[in-house]
Amino acid sequence: MSRIETVKKSGPVIERRSIDFVPHGERHGKPFGQFTLWFGANMQITAIVTGALAVIFGSDAFWGIIGLFIGNILGGTVMALHAAQGPKLGMPQMISSRAQFGVFGAVIPLVLVIIMYLGFAATGAVLAGQAVGQIIPTGHPAVGVIIFGALTVLVATLGYKYIHALGRISTIVGILGFSYLAVQLFLKHDVVAVLGVGGFAFPTFLLAISLSAGWQLTYGPYVADYSRYLPANTPAGRTFLSCFSGSVLGAQWSMTLGALFAAIAMPKGHEFLDGQVAFVGELSGGGAIAILLYLVVVVGKLTVNTLNAYGGYMTILTSVSAFTRQLRFAPWVRFAYVIGFIAVSVIIAIAASADFISNFKNFVLLLLMVFIPWSSINLVDFWLVSKEKVDVPALYDPKGRYGAWNVPALLTYLLGVVVQVPFLAQSMYTGPITPLLGGADISWLVGLVVTAVVYYPVARKFQRPPAEMVYPIEETAAAEPVNSPSA
Numbered sequence: 001m002s003r004i005e006t007v008k009k010s011g012p013v014i015e016r017r018s019i020d021f022v023p024h025g026e027r028h029g030k031p032f033g034q035f036t037l038w039f040g041a042n043m044q045i046t047a048i049v050t051g052a053l054a055v056i057f058g059s060d061a062f063w064g065i066i067g068l069f070i071g072n073i074l075g076g077t078v079m080a081l082h083a084a085q086g087p088k089l090g091m092p093q094m095i096s097s098r099a100q101f102g103v104f105g106a107v108i109p110l111v112l113v114i115i116m117y118l119g120f121a122a123t124g125a126v127l128a129g130q131a132v133g134q135i136i137p138t139g140h141p142a143v144g145v146i147i148f149g150a151l152t153v154l155v156a157t158l159g160y161k162y163i164h165a166l167g168r169i170s171t172i173v174g175i176l177g178f179s180y181l182a183v184q185l186f187l188k189h190d191v192v193a194v195l196g197v198g199g200f201a202f203p204t205f206l207l208a209i210s211l212s213a214g215w216q217l218t219y220g221p222y223v224a225d226y227s228r229y230l231p232a233n234t235p236a237g238r239t240f241l242s243c244f245s246g247s248v249l250g251a252q253w254s255m256t257l258g259a260l261f262a263a264i265a266m267p268k269g270h271e272f273l274d275g276q277v278a279f280v281g282e283l284s285g286g287g288a289i290a291i292l293l294y295l296v297v298v299v300g301k302l303t304v305n306t307l308n309a310y311g312g313y314m315t316i317l318t319s320v321s322a323f324t325r326q327l328r329f330a331p332w333v334r335f336a337y338v339i340g341f342i343a344v345s346v347i348i349a350i351a352a353s354a355d356f357i358s359n360f361k362n363f364v365l366l367l368l369m370v371f372i373p374w375s376s377i378n379l380v381d382f383w384l385v386s387k388e389k390v391d392v393p394a395l396y397d398p399k400g401r402y403g404a405w406n407v408p409a410l411l412t413y414l415l416g417v418v419v420q421v422p423f424l425a426q427s428m429y430t431g432p433i434t435p436l437l438g439g440a441d442i443s444w445l446v447g448l449v450v451t452a453v454v455y456y457p458v459a460r461k462f463q464r465p466p467a468e469m470v471y472p473i474e475e476t477a478a479a480e481p482v483n484s485p486s487a
Protein backbone atom coordinates (compact mmCIF):
# COMPACT_ATOMS: atom_id res chain seq x y z
CA MET A 1 0.00 0.00 0.00
CA SER A 2 3.04 2.28 -0.04
CA ARG A 3 1.89 3.78 -3.31
CA ILE A 4 -1.31 5.12 -1.83
CA GLU A 5 0.52 6.52 1.20
CA THR A 6 2.85 8.49 -1.06
CA VAL A 7 -0.22 9.95 -2.63
CA LYS A 8 -1.65 10.98 0.72
CA LYS A 9 1.53 12.55 2.06
CA SER A 10 1.54 15.16 -0.66
CA GLY A 11 -1.37 16.84 1.14
CA PRO A 12 -4.14 18.89 -0.37
CA VAL A 13 -2.08 21.45 -2.30
CA ILE A 14 -1.72 19.21 -5.32
CA GLU A 15 -4.67 17.14 -6.46
CA ARG A 16 -4.36 13.50 -5.35
CA ARG A 17 -6.59 11.74 -7.79
CA SER A 18 -6.29 11.08 -11.47
CA ILE A 19 -8.35 8.46 -13.29
CA ASP A 20 -9.62 6.77 -10.12
CA PHE A 21 -13.10 7.16 -8.63
CA VAL A 22 -13.62 10.24 -6.43
CA PRO A 23 -15.14 8.99 -3.14
CA HIS A 24 -18.36 10.67 -2.02
CA GLY A 25 -16.59 12.15 1.00
CA GLU A 26 -14.35 14.20 -1.29
CA ARG A 27 -17.12 15.58 -3.46
CA HIS A 28 -17.56 19.33 -3.33
CA GLY A 29 -18.48 22.38 -5.38
CA LYS A 30 -21.55 23.77 -7.06
CA PRO A 31 -22.76 23.45 -10.63
CA PHE A 32 -22.13 27.19 -11.15
CA GLY A 33 -18.41 26.35 -11.24
CA GLN A 34 -19.14 24.75 -14.61
CA PHE A 35 -20.39 28.07 -15.92
CA THR A 36 -17.26 30.03 -15.03
CA LEU A 37 -14.86 27.32 -16.23
CA TRP A 38 -16.49 26.96 -19.64
CA PHE A 39 -17.26 30.63 -20.09
CA GLY A 40 -13.61 31.45 -19.32
CA ALA A 41 -12.29 28.66 -21.55
CA ASN A 42 -14.28 30.01 -24.51
CA MET A 43 -13.33 33.66 -24.09
CA GLN A 44 -10.21 33.15 -26.11
CA ILE A 45 -8.51 34.05 -29.31
CA THR A 46 -9.01 30.73 -31.08
CA ALA A 47 -12.76 31.13 -30.69
CA ILE A 48 -12.36 34.60 -32.21
CA VAL A 49 -10.47 33.00 -35.11
CA THR A 50 -13.22 30.41 -35.56
CA GLY A 51 -15.84 33.15 -35.75
CA ALA A 52 -13.68 35.03 -38.24
CA LEU A 53 -13.41 31.93 -40.41
CA ALA A 54 -17.17 31.96 -40.93
CA VAL A 55 -16.84 35.34 -42.66
CA ILE A 56 -13.54 34.57 -44.37
CA PHE A 57 -15.11 31.51 -45.98
CA GLY A 58 -17.81 33.68 -47.48
CA SER A 59 -20.59 34.27 -44.97
CA ASP A 60 -22.10 37.68 -44.51
CA ALA A 61 -21.31 38.88 -40.96
CA PHE A 62 -24.93 39.03 -39.84
CA TRP A 63 -25.90 35.58 -41.13
CA GLY A 64 -22.55 34.20 -40.04
CA ILE A 65 -23.24 35.29 -36.46
CA ILE A 66 -26.70 33.68 -36.53
CA GLY A 67 -25.24 30.47 -38.00
CA LEU A 68 -22.51 30.41 -35.37
CA PHE A 69 -25.14 30.76 -32.67
CA ILE A 70 -27.16 27.81 -33.97
CA GLY A 71 -24.00 25.70 -34.17
CA ASN A 72 -22.98 26.67 -30.64
CA ILE A 73 -26.39 25.59 -29.35
CA LEU A 74 -26.36 22.26 -31.21
CA GLY A 75 -22.76 21.41 -30.32
CA GLY A 76 -23.13 22.85 -26.80
CA THR A 77 -26.04 20.50 -26.14
CA VAL A 78 -23.91 17.47 -26.95
CA MET A 79 -21.00 18.82 -24.94
CA ALA A 80 -23.13 19.56 -21.86
CA LEU A 81 -24.74 16.11 -22.04
CA HIS A 82 -21.24 14.75 -21.48
CA ALA A 83 -20.65 17.20 -18.62
CA ALA A 84 -23.80 16.11 -16.82
CA GLN A 85 -22.35 12.59 -16.49
CA GLY A 86 -19.44 13.76 -14.32
CA PRO A 87 -21.07 13.90 -10.87
CA LYS A 88 -22.61 10.46 -11.35
CA LEU A 89 -19.44 8.88 -12.72
CA GLY A 90 -17.01 10.50 -10.30
CA MET A 91 -14.23 9.88 -12.80
CA PRO A 92 -12.90 11.19 -16.08
CA GLN A 93 -14.97 10.80 -19.22
CA MET A 94 -12.54 8.76 -21.26
CA ILE A 95 -12.15 6.00 -18.67
CA SER A 96 -15.92 5.69 -18.53
CA SER A 97 -16.00 5.00 -22.26
CA ARG A 98 -14.67 1.56 -21.38
CA ALA A 99 -18.32 0.88 -20.49
CA GLN A 100 -19.15 1.20 -24.19
CA PHE A 101 -16.02 -0.05 -25.96
CA GLY A 102 -14.48 -2.49 -23.48
CA VAL A 103 -11.35 -2.02 -21.37
CA PHE A 104 -8.97 -2.44 -24.32
CA GLY A 105 -11.41 -1.37 -27.03
CA ALA A 106 -11.64 2.14 -25.52
CA VAL A 107 -7.97 2.64 -26.37
CA ILE A 108 -8.92 3.18 -30.04
CA PRO A 109 -10.92 6.42 -29.54
CA LEU A 110 -8.53 7.34 -26.71
CA VAL A 111 -5.48 7.50 -28.94
CA LEU A 112 -7.35 9.69 -31.43
CA VAL A 113 -8.45 12.03 -28.65
CA ILE A 114 -4.86 12.34 -27.42
CA ILE A 115 -3.76 13.44 -30.89
CA MET A 116 -6.53 16.02 -30.96
CA TYR A 117 -5.54 17.50 -27.58
CA LEU A 118 -1.93 17.65 -28.71
CA GLY A 119 -2.97 19.50 -31.84
CA PHE A 120 -5.00 22.02 -29.86
CA ALA A 121 -2.17 22.48 -27.38
CA ALA A 122 0.30 23.10 -30.21
CA THR A 123 -1.85 25.48 -32.24
CA GLY A 124 -2.92 27.29 -29.06
CA ALA A 125 0.69 27.68 -27.97
CA VAL A 126 1.53 29.43 -31.24
CA LEU A 127 -1.03 32.18 -30.59
CA ALA A 128 -0.44 32.46 -26.86
CA GLY A 129 3.29 32.50 -27.52
CA GLN A 130 2.78 35.52 -29.80
CA ALA A 131 0.89 37.30 -27.01
CA VAL A 132 3.58 36.49 -24.44
CA GLY A 133 6.13 37.75 -26.96
CA GLN A 134 4.28 41.08 -27.16
CA ILE A 135 4.30 41.42 -23.37
CA ILE A 136 7.92 40.33 -22.93
CA PRO A 137 9.65 41.13 -26.24
CA THR A 138 12.73 38.96 -26.64
CA GLY A 139 12.92 38.77 -30.40
CA HIS A 140 12.62 34.97 -30.21
CA PRO A 141 9.11 33.62 -30.82
CA ALA A 142 10.11 30.34 -29.17
CA VAL A 143 10.56 32.06 -25.78
CA GLY A 144 6.90 33.09 -25.60
CA VAL A 145 5.79 29.59 -26.50
CA ILE A 146 8.01 28.04 -23.83
CA ILE A 147 6.84 30.47 -21.10
CA PHE A 148 3.24 29.67 -21.99
CA GLY A 149 3.98 25.92 -21.90
CA ALA A 150 5.54 26.25 -18.44
CA LEU A 151 2.46 28.08 -17.11
CA THR A 152 0.22 25.35 -18.50
CA VAL A 153 2.29 22.64 -16.80
CA LEU A 154 2.01 24.49 -13.50
CA VAL A 155 -1.79 24.73 -13.40
CA ALA A 156 -2.42 21.28 -14.89
CA THR A 157 -0.13 19.72 -12.29
CA LEU A 158 -1.82 21.48 -9.38
CA GLY A 159 -5.06 20.03 -10.70
CA TYR A 160 -8.82 20.28 -10.41
CA LYS A 161 -9.23 23.02 -7.77
CA TYR A 162 -6.76 25.36 -9.42
CA ILE A 163 -8.16 24.75 -12.87
CA HIS A 164 -11.56 25.88 -11.60
CA ALA A 165 -9.95 28.89 -9.88
CA LEU A 166 -8.31 29.80 -13.20
CA GLY A 167 -11.73 29.48 -14.85
CA ARG A 168 -13.15 32.09 -12.45
CA ILE A 169 -10.24 34.45 -13.08
CA SER A 170 -10.52 33.90 -16.80
CA THR A 171 -14.24 34.68 -16.75
CA ILE A 172 -13.69 38.07 -15.10
CA VAL A 173 -10.63 38.91 -17.19
CA GLY A 174 -12.47 37.79 -20.35
CA ILE A 175 -15.56 39.88 -19.64
CA LEU A 176 -13.45 42.99 -19.02
CA GLY A 177 -11.12 42.48 -21.97
CA PHE A 178 -13.72 41.40 -24.51
CA SER A 179 -16.08 44.21 -23.48
CA TYR A 180 -13.28 46.66 -24.07
CA LEU A 181 -12.60 45.16 -27.49
CA ALA A 182 -16.28 45.32 -28.40
CA VAL A 183 -16.50 48.98 -27.40
CA GLN A 184 -13.36 49.84 -29.39
CA LEU A 185 -14.71 47.98 -32.38
CA PHE A 186 -17.93 49.98 -32.37
CA LEU A 187 -16.18 53.29 -31.68
CA LYS A 188 -13.53 52.91 -34.38
CA HIS A 189 -15.49 51.19 -37.10
CA ASP A 190 -18.86 51.45 -38.71
CA VAL A 191 -19.93 47.98 -37.63
CA VAL A 192 -23.52 48.32 -38.77
CA ALA A 193 -22.30 49.01 -42.31
CA VAL A 194 -20.71 45.56 -42.63
CA LEU A 195 -23.79 43.68 -41.42
CA GLY A 196 -26.12 42.20 -43.99
CA VAL A 197 -24.16 43.42 -47.01
CA GLY A 198 -23.50 39.91 -48.31
CA GLY A 199 -27.04 38.62 -48.02
CA PHE A 200 -28.05 35.12 -47.10
CA ALA A 201 -26.50 32.06 -48.76
CA PHE A 202 -27.35 28.60 -47.50
CA PRO A 203 -23.95 26.90 -48.04
CA THR A 204 -22.01 29.54 -46.11
CA PHE A 205 -24.70 29.60 -43.44
CA LEU A 206 -24.29 25.83 -43.03
CA LEU A 207 -20.54 26.29 -42.88
CA ALA A 208 -20.90 28.80 -40.02
CA ILE A 209 -23.12 26.32 -38.14
CA SER A 210 -20.58 23.53 -38.70
CA LEU A 211 -17.66 25.64 -37.49
CA SER A 212 -19.17 26.46 -34.12
CA ALA A 213 -20.84 23.07 -33.65
CA GLY A 214 -17.47 21.47 -34.32
CA TRP A 215 -15.87 23.82 -31.83
CA GLN A 216 -18.27 22.76 -29.05
CA LEU A 217 -18.07 19.07 -29.94
CA THR A 218 -14.32 19.04 -29.35
CA TYR A 219 -14.97 19.53 -25.63
CA GLY A 220 -16.99 16.30 -25.36
CA PRO A 221 -14.16 13.95 -24.44
CA TYR A 222 -12.97 15.97 -21.45
CA VAL A 223 -15.82 18.13 -20.20
CA ALA A 224 -16.98 15.57 -17.60
CA ASP A 225 -13.49 15.57 -16.06
CA TYR A 226 -14.30 18.96 -14.54
CA SER A 227 -17.64 18.00 -13.02
CA ARG A 228 -16.45 14.73 -11.48
CA TYR A 229 -15.89 16.14 -7.98
CA LEU A 230 -19.44 17.48 -7.72
CA PRO A 231 -21.66 15.55 -5.25
CA ALA A 232 -23.16 12.49 -6.96
CA ASN A 233 -26.69 13.68 -6.29
CA THR A 234 -26.17 16.99 -8.10
CA PRO A 235 -29.18 17.23 -10.44
CA ALA A 236 -28.02 16.45 -13.97
CA GLY A 237 -30.14 19.32 -15.31
CA ARG A 238 -28.24 21.86 -13.26
CA THR A 239 -24.83 20.60 -14.34
CA PHE A 240 -26.08 20.58 -17.92
CA LEU A 241 -27.43 24.11 -17.83
CA SER A 242 -24.41 25.67 -16.11
CA CYS A 243 -22.01 24.07 -18.50
CA PHE A 244 -24.14 24.70 -21.58
CA SER A 245 -24.77 28.35 -20.86
CA GLY A 246 -21.12 29.04 -19.99
CA SER A 247 -19.77 27.37 -23.08
CA VAL A 248 -22.35 28.76 -25.51
CA LEU A 249 -22.27 32.34 -24.19
CA GLY A 250 -18.47 32.47 -24.00
CA ALA A 251 -18.00 31.00 -27.47
CA GLN A 252 -20.72 33.13 -29.03
CA TRP A 253 -19.27 36.33 -27.62
CA SER A 254 -15.80 35.49 -28.94
CA MET A 255 -17.04 34.27 -32.30
CA THR A 256 -19.24 37.34 -32.82
CA LEU A 257 -16.19 39.53 -32.26
CA GLY A 258 -14.25 37.36 -34.70
CA ALA A 259 -16.91 37.55 -37.40
CA LEU A 260 -16.97 41.35 -37.06
CA PHE A 261 -13.15 41.64 -37.02
CA ALA A 262 -12.99 39.67 -40.24
CA ALA A 263 -15.78 41.63 -41.89
CA ILE A 264 -14.09 44.90 -41.05
CA ALA A 265 -10.54 43.87 -41.83
CA MET A 266 -11.33 42.07 -45.07
CA PRO A 267 -11.73 44.98 -47.43
CA LYS A 268 -8.31 46.21 -46.31
CA GLY A 269 -6.75 42.88 -47.15
CA HIS A 270 -7.02 40.15 -44.56
CA GLU A 271 -5.47 42.14 -41.73
CA PHE A 272 -6.97 39.99 -39.04
CA LEU A 273 -5.71 36.81 -40.66
CA ASP A 274 -2.22 38.16 -41.09
CA GLY A 275 -1.69 38.52 -37.38
CA GLN A 276 -4.58 37.79 -35.06
CA VAL A 277 -2.76 38.67 -31.87
CA ALA A 278 -1.27 41.89 -33.21
CA PHE A 279 -4.68 42.88 -34.60
CA VAL A 280 -6.14 42.74 -31.08
CA GLY A 281 -3.31 44.94 -29.84
CA GLU A 282 -3.85 47.49 -32.59
CA LEU A 283 -7.57 47.63 -32.01
CA SER A 284 -6.91 48.43 -28.37
CA GLY A 285 -5.03 51.56 -29.38
CA GLY A 286 -1.59 50.35 -28.27
CA GLY A 287 0.44 51.21 -25.17
CA ALA A 288 -0.43 49.87 -21.73
CA ILE A 289 -3.94 48.88 -22.77
CA ALA A 290 -2.52 46.69 -25.52
CA ILE A 291 -0.30 44.94 -22.96
CA LEU A 292 -3.38 44.31 -20.80
CA LEU A 293 -5.22 42.85 -23.78
CA TYR A 294 -2.31 40.57 -24.60
CA LEU A 295 -2.62 39.38 -20.99
CA VAL A 296 -6.32 38.71 -21.61
CA VAL A 297 -5.33 36.59 -24.61
CA VAL A 298 -2.81 34.65 -22.51
CA VAL A 299 -5.24 34.02 -19.62
CA GLY A 300 -7.96 32.73 -21.97
CA LYS A 301 -5.57 30.46 -23.82
CA LEU A 302 -4.03 29.29 -20.58
CA THR A 303 -7.44 28.16 -19.32
CA VAL A 304 -8.26 26.07 -22.34
CA ASN A 305 -4.73 24.79 -22.74
CA THR A 306 -4.73 23.60 -19.15
CA LEU A 307 -7.82 21.58 -20.04
CA ASN A 308 -5.94 20.14 -23.00
CA ALA A 309 -2.96 19.19 -20.84
CA TYR A 310 -5.03 17.82 -17.95
CA GLY A 311 -7.47 15.95 -20.22
CA GLY A 312 -4.54 14.81 -22.36
CA TYR A 313 -2.56 13.36 -19.48
CA MET A 314 -5.59 11.54 -18.04
CA THR A 315 -6.42 10.12 -21.47
CA ILE A 316 -2.86 8.84 -21.84
CA LEU A 317 -3.03 7.32 -18.32
CA THR A 318 -6.35 5.68 -19.22
CA SER A 319 -4.78 4.09 -22.30
CA VAL A 320 -1.66 2.93 -20.48
CA SER A 321 -3.53 1.60 -17.46
CA ALA A 322 -5.74 -0.60 -19.64
CA PHE A 323 -2.64 -2.75 -20.02
CA THR A 324 -0.79 -2.20 -16.73
CA ARG A 325 -3.99 -2.45 -14.64
CA GLN A 326 -2.69 0.25 -12.29
CA LEU A 327 -5.47 2.17 -10.58
CA ARG A 328 -3.91 5.07 -8.75
CA PHE A 329 -1.02 7.32 -9.63
CA ALA A 330 1.09 9.62 -7.45
CA PRO A 331 1.19 13.36 -8.23
CA TRP A 332 4.73 13.11 -9.62
CA VAL A 333 3.37 10.76 -12.28
CA ARG A 334 0.91 13.47 -13.34
CA PHE A 335 3.76 15.97 -13.43
CA ALA A 336 5.83 13.67 -15.65
CA TYR A 337 2.96 13.03 -18.05
CA VAL A 338 1.87 16.68 -18.20
CA ILE A 339 5.42 17.84 -18.85
CA GLY A 340 5.90 15.22 -21.58
CA PHE A 341 2.61 16.19 -23.21
CA ILE A 342 3.31 19.93 -23.13
CA ALA A 343 6.91 19.47 -24.27
CA VAL A 344 5.69 17.72 -27.42
CA SER A 345 3.11 20.45 -28.06
CA VAL A 346 5.73 23.18 -27.60
CA ILE A 347 8.08 21.50 -30.05
CA ILE A 348 5.29 21.24 -32.63
CA ALA A 349 4.33 24.88 -32.00
CA ILE A 350 7.85 26.12 -32.57
CA ALA A 351 8.37 24.00 -35.66
CA ALA A 352 5.00 24.57 -37.36
CA SER A 353 3.57 28.03 -36.94
CA ALA A 354 3.30 28.91 -40.64
CA ASP A 355 0.02 28.60 -42.51
CA PHE A 356 -1.68 28.42 -39.18
CA ILE A 357 -5.26 29.27 -40.09
CA SER A 358 -5.87 26.79 -42.87
CA ASN A 359 -4.15 24.05 -40.93
CA PHE A 360 -6.28 24.85 -37.93
CA LYS A 361 -9.56 24.59 -39.78
CA ASN A 362 -8.60 21.35 -41.48
CA PHE A 363 -7.35 19.96 -38.27
CA VAL A 364 -10.52 20.64 -36.28
CA LEU A 365 -12.88 19.33 -38.93
CA LEU A 366 -10.79 16.28 -39.71
CA LEU A 367 -10.33 15.16 -36.14
CA LEU A 368 -13.97 15.76 -35.39
CA MET A 369 -14.77 13.00 -37.81
CA VAL A 370 -13.11 10.37 -35.67
CA PHE A 371 -14.69 11.15 -32.38
CA ILE A 372 -18.18 12.30 -33.28
CA PRO A 373 -19.27 8.63 -33.35
CA TRP A 374 -17.56 8.22 -29.98
CA SER A 375 -19.69 11.06 -28.61
CA SER A 376 -22.85 9.59 -30.03
CA ILE A 377 -22.20 6.09 -28.66
CA ASN A 378 -21.27 7.42 -25.24
CA LEU A 379 -24.39 9.60 -24.93
CA VAL A 380 -26.84 6.99 -26.24
CA ASP A 381 -25.42 4.36 -23.93
CA PHE A 382 -25.23 6.49 -20.78
CA TRP A 383 -28.55 8.31 -21.07
CA LEU A 384 -30.77 5.86 -22.97
CA VAL A 385 -29.43 2.32 -22.57
CA SER A 386 -27.51 2.09 -19.28
CA LYS A 387 -29.72 4.88 -17.93
CA GLU A 388 -26.97 6.53 -15.85
CA LYS A 389 -25.84 3.26 -14.24
CA VAL A 390 -22.21 2.25 -14.39
CA ASP A 391 -20.38 -0.68 -12.81
CA VAL A 392 -17.29 1.22 -11.72
CA PRO A 393 -15.06 -1.74 -10.67
CA ALA A 394 -15.80 -3.48 -14.00
CA LEU A 395 -14.24 -0.52 -15.84
CA TYR A 396 -10.88 -1.68 -14.55
CA ASP A 397 -11.30 -5.39 -15.32
CA PRO A 398 -11.03 -6.78 -18.88
CA LYS A 399 -12.74 -9.94 -17.61
CA GLY A 400 -15.59 -7.97 -16.03
CA ARG A 401 -19.00 -6.92 -17.28
CA TYR A 402 -17.65 -4.64 -20.00
CA GLY A 403 -15.08 -7.11 -21.30
CA ALA A 404 -11.86 -6.36 -23.17
CA TRP A 405 -13.14 -5.47 -26.67
CA ASN A 406 -16.79 -4.60 -27.30
CA VAL A 407 -16.98 -5.64 -30.94
CA PRO A 408 -20.55 -4.44 -31.72
CA ALA A 409 -19.74 -0.98 -30.33
CA LEU A 410 -16.41 -0.82 -32.16
CA LEU A 411 -18.04 -1.81 -35.46
CA THR A 412 -20.72 0.85 -34.97
CA TYR A 413 -17.96 3.34 -34.24
CA LEU A 414 -16.22 2.40 -37.48
CA LEU A 415 -19.46 2.76 -39.39
CA GLY A 416 -19.97 6.19 -37.80
CA VAL A 417 -16.58 7.29 -39.13
CA VAL A 418 -17.03 5.84 -42.62
CA VAL A 419 -20.54 7.22 -43.11
CA GLN A 420 -19.16 10.76 -42.85
CA VAL A 421 -16.71 10.37 -45.72
CA PRO A 422 -19.12 11.32 -48.57
CA PHE A 423 -19.98 14.52 -46.65
CA LEU A 424 -16.46 15.70 -45.89
CA ALA A 425 -15.09 18.99 -47.15
CA GLN A 426 -11.38 18.82 -46.46
CA SER A 427 -8.48 20.36 -48.30
CA MET A 428 -7.20 16.86 -48.98
CA TYR A 429 -10.52 15.24 -49.74
CA THR A 430 -14.01 16.38 -50.70
CA GLY A 431 -16.80 13.85 -50.59
CA PRO A 432 -19.14 13.32 -53.56
CA ILE A 433 -22.18 14.73 -51.71
CA THR A 434 -20.44 17.90 -50.50
CA PRO A 435 -20.70 19.82 -53.81
CA LEU A 436 -24.46 19.25 -53.79
CA LEU A 437 -24.54 21.19 -50.50
CA GLY A 438 -22.51 24.04 -51.94
CA GLY A 439 -19.33 22.86 -50.25
CA ALA A 440 -20.49 22.95 -46.62
CA ASP A 441 -19.27 20.16 -44.35
CA ILE A 442 -22.19 18.56 -42.51
CA SER A 443 -20.36 15.28 -41.86
CA TRP A 444 -20.57 15.96 -38.09
CA LEU A 445 -24.37 15.94 -38.17
CA VAL A 446 -24.51 12.80 -40.31
CA GLY A 447 -22.01 11.08 -38.02
CA LEU A 448 -23.91 11.98 -34.84
CA VAL A 449 -27.33 10.94 -36.10
CA VAL A 450 -26.42 7.77 -38.04
CA THR A 451 -24.26 6.44 -35.20
CA ALA A 452 -27.01 7.08 -32.64
CA VAL A 453 -29.71 5.44 -34.76
CA VAL A 454 -27.57 2.35 -35.46
CA TYR A 455 -26.09 2.07 -31.99
CA TYR A 456 -29.32 2.21 -29.98
CA PRO A 457 -30.72 -1.19 -31.10
CA VAL A 458 -27.21 -2.69 -31.07
CA ALA A 459 -26.69 -1.58 -27.48
CA ARG A 460 -30.14 -2.77 -26.42
CA LYS A 461 -29.20 -6.20 -27.68
CA PHE A 462 -25.59 -6.49 -26.50
CA GLN A 463 -25.07 -4.17 -23.52
CA ARG A 464 -25.58 -5.62 -20.03
CA PRO A 465 -25.84 -2.55 -17.82
CA PRO A 466 -26.08 -3.05 -14.03
CA ALA A 467 -29.50 -2.61 -12.41
CA GLU A 468 -27.99 -0.07 -10.01
CA MET A 469 -24.84 2.04 -9.97
CA VAL A 470 -22.00 -0.19 -8.68
CA TYR A 471 -19.38 1.69 -6.67
CA PRO A 472 -15.89 0.50 -5.69
CA ILE A 473 -15.87 -1.74 -2.57
CA GLU A 474 -14.42 0.89 -0.21
CA GLU A 475 -17.34 3.14 -1.16
CA THR A 476 -20.17 0.68 -0.60
CA ALA A 477 -19.16 0.43 3.07
CA ALA A 478 -19.78 4.16 3.42
CA ALA A 479 -23.22 5.63 3.10
CA GLU A 480 -24.40 6.81 -0.32
CA PRO A 481 -23.66 10.40 -1.37
CA VAL A 482 -22.99 12.42 1.75
CA ASN A 483 -23.12 15.94 0.42
CA SER A 484 -26.16 17.81 -0.66
CA PRO A 485 -25.94 19.55 -4.03
CA SER A 486 -25.53 22.91 -2.41
CA ALA A 487 -22.75 21.77 -0.04
Ligand SMILES: Nc1ccnc(=O)[nH]1
Binds near residue numbers: 046304
Ligand atom coordinates in the same frame (compact mmCIF):
# COMPACT_ATOMS: atom_id res chain seq x y z
N1 LIG B 1 -11.17 21.69 -27.21
C1 LIG B 1 -10.56 22.83 -27.56
C2 LIG B 1 -11.18 23.73 -28.37
C3 LIG B 1 -10.52 24.83 -28.70
N2 LIG B 1 -9.29 25.07 -28.28
C4 LIG B 1 -8.68 24.21 -27.49
O1 LIG B 1 -7.52 24.43 -27.10
N3 LIG B 1 -9.32 23.09 -27.13
